[in-house]
Structure formats: C-alpha cells, structure tokens
Amino acid sequence: MTLPSSFTGESAVLRLTFDGPLAVLTMHSPPMNLFDEAMWAAWADAVAWLTAHPPRALLVRAAGRVVSAGVDVRVFAGLDPADAEAFWRTQLGIAQALEALPCPTVFAAHSLTLTAAFELALACDLVVSTPQARFGLVERKIAFTPAMGGTQRLTERVGPARARELVMTGDLYRGSVLADWGVVNALFPPDCFDADAHAYAMRLATGPARAHEATKAVVRRYLDGGVRAADAALPALAAAVAATTDHRRAVTAFLTDGPEHATHYEGR
Incomplete structure (x- = not known):
C-alpha cells in the first residue's frame, strides 16, 4: 500500500507509518504541535485516507516535548465571523471521522495536551497517558468554547457536572486525575511511555478486528439510542462476527487448548 507523500516527507506535520497491522499517526510540528491551517489540513487528509484504508488499529501520538499546545490563536484572529460556522463544521468533521473509524483507536499523551488535541483524544476509543501529563480545554482564555466536539464527548465519559467544570474553569488536569474520572484508560511511566503505548495499541491491532x-x-448504538437501540442491533452484529475466520478458529483452539490458547488472529 503506497502512502501519499504528504504523510511521509520531512516537511509533513502529521506522519503516518505502519508497524504491521498497526497504523501510527504522529503529530510532528515542533515545538508546540499547534493546530494551524497546515495541521488541520493534514488531519483532514489523514482521516479521509484512513477511512478509505482502515487499519486494524490506530495509535495517535506526538513527537516532541508537548503533545500539543492547542489551536494557534492566530486562527481566531484571522477568522471572519461570517465564515465561522462553516469553518468549525469542517473541523468537527475531523473528530467525527476519527470517531467513526471501524478499528480501535488509541490516543497517547505523554505531556501537555490542549484544546483541539484533547478533543481529538476524546474522539478516540481509548486514551493512555503519563500520570504527569496535563490536559485542558482552555478556550475560556479567549472567551470561546470547544468547537471540535470535546465538551459533549467529555460529557459522555464523565457526566455533565465534570464536563462543565473542566470547560468552564479552563483548568489543567493531570493524567492521574483523569484516570480516576474515567477519561484516561491507562497510565504508563514517562521513561517507557512510548513503548508501553505502542504495545497497548499493538495488542488491539493483533486482536480479532471484526469483533472489535x-x-x-x-x-455507538447505546450512546445514540440507549440499551434498546443496542439490543436491536446486537443480533445481526453478533451473527456477522460468528461468520468470521477469527471466531471459528478461536473457538476450535479454545476447545483444544483451553482459554489461554495462542491463536493468531488474521483480522477477518
């Protein structure tokens, strides 16, 4: 599979690589990985490409000292209010496309993760961080509100009171605190964070992709319509998984070798 040069060149602010079944999307725009026009354009291209070529799992990470200092404030200064709705609809679409990928998605935050980057983290299935990493939706500093879906996705995870607290105060919260809240799924030490985050995502990438x-x-059915909506969809989803090669081989291996069988999943 040939990747577009926009994801692989030295000038790429967002780089897409593969480690076998795992896609790794790395923000690489030092020193702050700001969300400016180039970063947003790269994200739009990346989620479009991944939608067309879904991997078995995706790891989102960042190079450098910080994950991202958020949106470049010059974007707000140059945005005509008449164009604001269309602009933010486009940026929200990036988060929606990331969220809609059929594969497991993991966001790895080793340090400061603000505004747009935090909102994209909340669009991923799972978030891992160091205990010391700091997260914030700090749009109040410019009298704004998160516009890439962070408020509502945070509400899904922690409830309305906590979401209002985080957004309205604009405070920064450690990864250890957000792990207690249920926003962060796993904490890894700083000295081995990259390797641990990669291994965490790789475990998903080598798992039963159709079951995931x-x-x-x-x-998603539950979030959109509650238990009844999920119940209505489940039989057909379960039947589709029952027909997969991974399921049939795993059942045979379980009967032969027990629950600790070492079946290699093919993702189909």
Missing part, C-alpha cells in the same frame, strides 16, 4: 468493530458498533 462490532464492539464499537454496539457502544
């Missing part, structure tokens, strides 16, 4: 896709679909 069904799990995402069930959760």
Whole structure:
C-alpha cells in the first residue's frame, strides 16, 4: 500500500507509518504541535485516507516535548465571523471521522495536551497517558468554547457536572486525575511511555478486528439510542462476527487448548 507523500516527507506535520497491522499517526510540528491551517489540513487528509484504508488499529501520538499546545490563536484572529460556522463544521468533521473509524483507536499523551488535541483524544476509543501529563480545554482564555466536539464527548465519559467544570474553569488536569474520572484508560511511566503505548495499541491491532468493530458498533448504538437501540442491533452484529475466520478458529483452539490458547488472529 503506497502512502501519499504528504504523510511521509520531512516537511509533513502529521506522519503516518505502519508497524504491521498497526497504523501510527504522529503529530510532528515542533515545538508546540499547534493546530494551524497546515495541521488541520493534514488531519483532514489523514482521516479521509484512513477511512478509505482502515487499519486494524490506530495509535495517535506526538513527537516532541508537548503533545500539543492547542489551536494557534492566530486562527481566531484571522477568522471572519461570517465564515465561522462553516469553518468549525469542517473541523468537527475531523473528530467525527476519527470517531467513526471501524478499528480501535488509541490516543497517547505523554505531556501537555490542549484544546483541539484533547478533543481529538476524546474522539478516540481509548486514551493512555503519563500520570504527569496535563490536559485542558482552555478556550475560556479567549472567551470561546470547544468547537471540535470535546465538551459533549467529555460529557459522555464523565457526566455533565465534570464536563462543565473542566470547560468552564479552563483548568489543567493531570493524567492521574483523569484516570480516576474515567477519561484516561491507562497510565504508563514517562521513561517507557512510548513503548508501553505502542504495545497497548499493538495488542488491539493483533486482536480479532471484526469483533472489535462490532464492539464499537454496539457502544455507538447505546450512546445514540440507549440499551434498546443496542439490543436491536446486537443480533445481526453478533451473527456477522460468528461468520468470521477469527471466531471459528478461536473457538476450535479454545476447545483444544483451553482459554489461554495462542491463536493468531488474521483480522477477518
């Protein structure tokens, strides 16, 4: 599979690489990985490409000292109010496309993760961080509100009171605190964070991809319509997974070798 040069060149602010079944999307715009026009354009291209060529799992990470200092404030200064709705609809679409990928998605935050980057983290299935990493939706500093879906996705995870607290105060919260809240799924030490985050995502990438896709679909049905909507969708989803090669081989291996069988999943 040939990747577009926009993801691989030295000038790429967002780089897409593969480690076998795992896609790795790395923000690389030092020193702050700001969300400016180039970064947003790169993200739009990346989610479009990944939608057309879904991997078995995706790891989102960042190079450098910080994950991202958020949106380049010059974007706000140059945005005509008449164009604001269309502009933010486009940026929200990036988060929606990331969220809609059929594969498991993991956002790895080793340090400061603000505004747009935090909102994209919340659009991923799972978030891992160091205990010391700091997260914030700090748009109040410019009398704004998160416009890439962060408020509502944070509400899904922690409830309305916590979401209002985080957004309205604009305070920064450690990864250890957000792990207690249920926003961060796993904490890894700084000295081995990259390796641990990669291994965490690789475990998903080498797992039963069709079963993972069904799990995402069930959760989405629940979030959109509650238990009854998830119940209505589940039989057909389960039947589709039952027909997969991975399921049939895993059942045979379980009967032969027990629950600790070492079946290699093919993702189909």
